[in-house]
Amino acid sequence: MGQDGKPSSAGAVTVAGVDALSQDLLAHALAGVDDPRDRKSCRLASRAFARAEAASRRSARPLRREALPRVLRAFPSLTSLDLSACAGLDDASLAAALSSTTGGTAELGLGVRRVSLARASGVGWRGLEAMVAVCPRLEAVDLSHCVAAGDREMAALASAAGLRELVMDKCLGVTDVGLAKVAVGCPGLERLSVKWCREISDIGIELLAKKCPNLRSVDISYLKVSNESLRSLSTLEKLEDIALVGCMFIDDDGLRMLCAGNSLQSIDVSRCHHVTSQGIASLIDSQRFIQKINAGDSLHEIESCFLSKLSTIGETLTVLRLDGLEIFASNLQAIGDSCKNLAEIGLSKCNGVTDDGIASLVVNCGYLRTIDVTCCHLLTNDALAAIAKNCRMVECLRLESCPFINEKGLERIATHCSHLKEIDLTDCRINDEAMQHLASCSELETLKLGLCSSISDKGLVYISSNCGKLVELDLYRCSAITDEGLAAVAQGCKKIRRLNLCYCTQITDAGFKHLSTLEELTNLEMRCLVRITGIGITSVAIGCASLIELDLKRCYSVDDAGLWALSRYSQNLRQLTISYCQVTGLGLCHLLGSLRSLQDLKMVHLSWVSIEGFEMSLRAACGRLKKLKLLGGLRSVLSPELLQTLQACGCRVRWVDKPLVYKG
Helix, strand or coil: CCCCCCCCHHHHHHHHHHHHCCHHHHHHHHHCCCCHHHHHHHHHHCHHHHHHHHHHCCEECCCEHHHHHHHHHHCCCCCEEECCCCECCCHHHHHHHHHHHHCCCCCCCCCCCEEECCCCCCCCHHHHHHHHHHCCCCCEEECCCCCCCEHHHHHHHCCCCCCCEEECCCCCECEHHHHHHHHHHCCCCCEEECCCCCECCHHHHHHHHHHCCCCCEEECCCCCCEHHHHHHHCCCCCCCEEECCCCCECCHHHHHHHCCCCCCCEEECCCCCCCCHHHHHHHHHHCCCCCEEECCCCCCECCHHHHHHHHHHCCCCCEEECCCCECCHHHHHHHHHHCCCCCEEECCCCECCCHHHHHHHHCCCCCCCEEECCCCCCCEHHHHHHHHHHCCCCCEEECCCCCECCHHHHHHHHHHCCCCCEEECCCCCCCHHHHHHHCCCCCCCEEECCCCCCCCHHHHHHHHHHCCCCCEEECCCCCCCCHHHHHHHHHHCCCCCEEECCCCCCCCHHHHHHHCCCCCCCEEECCCCCCCCHHHHHHHHHHCCCCCEEECCCCCCCCHHHHHHHHHHCCCCCEEECCCCCCCHHHHHHHHHHCCCCCEEECCCCCCCCHHHHHHHHHHHCCCCCEEEEEHHHHHCCCHHHHHHHHHCCCEEEEECCCCCCCC
């Protein structure tokens, strides 16, 4: 810039030079820019950069259905399209967007290979037919939590003959007939998840195994299938990964059937209450290349037959989860002796875990990256000392509800484990001195301090001084935290995206003024911050434009002024809780009519909102909401036509049976 404030000639030459470069070179330069804000700056600085990104961009995640046609036209090279956050998406809008992009001619086609429609409950078989017709190269589709999806939707997807991956978790209407349609139409399937599709039985799994021989990964968790399904899946020679979580009718005999004919690398039998150590031992005996085993909340105890077989897969096993079991020091020593290449161990809620057990495990497991000892109440600083001495590369430590660890143990961790990225200290008796030690972990990204009442502003000052990579901070019920602590966090931890301040009752609007500088903040939980008013909400709404989830429950001083600010500045909000706030029907109606991306709404005990206020507000949001939580008393006073409209739009309403209090 020149002294008169106008662009200098040198700047003009620079822009002209950029415009002269080829699109390929500019696209290569943009590929090295990771920060979305920096990429946006490049686009705004030069039309050449904007054209280069448009031509080379491979993925997009539009938040509103109105923007979808423009996105598809602007980025012709898209291969991945995430529509899970596209509020109000339905058959008509999806078909119209695809048609406008191809000029109504399916032969032109889109190069999109991956599409996520997770929770897009408004999309049915017509929309899927249009998508399959216009995307001939489609390889992966995610329909998880589309609870209304059924066999007709599966028939529409079956036309995508090149489909390789399909996720349909909790598609409650899908039966064996729908699965058969997919299996016959998409014989090249390699990855399939039908978790919680409770209408699928052994018959559907048998046909799947016959028609899709290339399957490598299958998730049939929480299905009412029996051992016969495992017999069918055992014929899949390429099967590597299988999840059987909560399959109550599967037992050791089924695991023995599964052993033949394939080379499993990962198996999850957590919450399978009829599986024992003997069944897993037989599986290990025939599968010499297993890398991951999850038997959490399944086995009653670890038997010698299981431990003796671990040595046969000791070179390959990297993940072992045994959550909820009775485990003693001798068991952990046997695991450590056999599995020296473990990268993750899960011992959450395991009775019998002691310092000696952890020491005997880690002495031979120096490659551990994740250690989960949540609720292992007997552990002390000696366990942390053993971890620090032997596992210098550890990245994730989950220590929730380990009451006997303190700042001395964490000093050892901080001194020797410089790669630490995540630590959970929820409900641990730690203080500011512990924070001073952890501040030396400059790679820290996730820090959970819930229920640590001895943590004060001083501790947050330590953390913010050197933990600039922090992305998630949980201060749930850290009642000593004040506005000064938030000022330190906002100054030193600019990358924070998730922040939990629930029940930090000393925080005021002044603290939220500091938070408004966190431009990347997406999730903010602030239950029972009774000193926060519309002024604080306005500060955050203006400064934190990326906000996606906001919890205002029991923020008794928040009124319509806060809602007006959210309606104007927080257009990306998808999940909102405003229960027990002093808002009126007017503010609520304006908010719900303005938030075009809102999908999940909880509003219980809004005693200043009249019945008419609820009625108008919900009508303003119809077509966008997917989940709604209301007082049960409203069920009988809201118009039946409104409730039918919500249901027709795919909105699931959860009714809370508490007395209806009305002051409006």
